[in-house]
Amino acid sequence: MPLVSLHDPRQIEAVLRRDVFLHLYALGDLDPFFWPYTTWYGLADGGGVRAVLLLYTATETPTLHALAGPPFDALRDLLRAACGVLPPRVYAHLTPDCADALAPRFRAESHGRHLKMALRDPTRLAAVDTAAVAPLSPADTDELRASYVESHPRNWFDPRMLETGCYYGVRDRGELLSVAGVHVYSPAMRAAALGNVATRPAARGRGLGTAVTARLCAELLRECDHVGLNVKADNRPAVACYERLGFEPVAEYEECTLTLAAPA
Numbered sequence: 001m002p003l004v005s006l007h008d009p010r011q012i013e014a015v016l017r018r019d020v021f022l023h024l025y026a027l028g029d030l031d032p033f034f035w036p037y038t039t040w041y042g043l044a045d046g047g048g049v050r051a052v053l054l055l056y057t058a059t060e061t062p063t064l065h066a067l068a069g070p071p072f073d074a075l076r077d078l079l080r081a082a083c084g085v086l087p088p089r090v091y092a093h094l095t096p097d098c099a100d101a102l103a104p105r106f107r108a109e110s111h112g113r114h115l116k117m118a119l120r121d122p123t124r125l126a127a128v129d130t131a132a133v134a135p136l137s138p139a140d141t142d143e144l145r146a147s148y149v150e151s152h153p154r155n156w157f158d159p160r161m162l163e164t165g166c167y168y169g170v171r172d173r174g175e176l177l178s179v180a181g182v183h184v185y186s187p188a189m190r191a192a193a194l195g196n197v198a199t200r201p202a203a204r205g206r207g208l209g210t211a212v213t214a215r216l217c218a219e220l221l222r223e224c225d226h227v228g229l230n231v232k233a234d235n236r237p238a239v240a241c242y243e244r245l246g247f248e249p250v251a252e253y254e255e256c257t258l259t260l261a262a263p264a
Helices: 009-019 024-028 073-085 122-127 138-151 159-164 208-220 236-244
Strands: 003-006 038-045 048-056 063-066 089-094 106-119 168-172 175-186 191-199 226-232 247-260
Touching (some): 003 048, 009 024, 009 038, 024 175, 038 073, 048 073, 063 073, 122 208, 138 191, 159 175, 175 208, 226 247, 236 247
Parallel strands (some): 063 089, 191 226
Antiparallel strands (some): 003 038, 048 063, 089 247, 106 226
């Protein structure tokens, strides 16, 4: 089956909605806000598409989303077919144990197993006091960057995300202590993925991260039917926090950096 470039959002959406929470990031990237930064590939199967890859190019290192439920044959075939069109270096979200489909052309440096979590019980959000939480705007960009240097230095913060109106924070004596935002937000797709949730080290243990996340989720549910997030599987405090807010693990995946191997 040949590799094809995909340009019709409706065709792509039909594939992604087979498993919404597995493909939540990609689904949100169909929104006009993100669409110009996306490149899509699929495996042609008669008049349809068997599997889909997303290459998101708004960041300095492009991000590859290559995820599928079992069986994984179609995804493996797609990854092999796409080897020749991928950039020499990408940050990848991969279904576990599928990176070998890109060998030997690419070397994979694993960043560990991660969980995809879905907000299944939003009624739990009401139990959290969010009175101190306030919305953030593009005017807060510099302050937010400075906060992430201390609280989340390896973040994937894109200042454009502040334009969505989906970032919230808590301040104490004017200092921004805790933040929750989104990586993806699409009212058109009615989908959102949380991202860049972080609290300054000195302010941890006070429930601030729970408060900003609860307020963010409550606001997202006004426009979105599906709210999810990604978290490292061994980050038990974060996983436990999200579970208290009504999230449940729905899938496991691996994050890794793929680098084009030098010719032999």
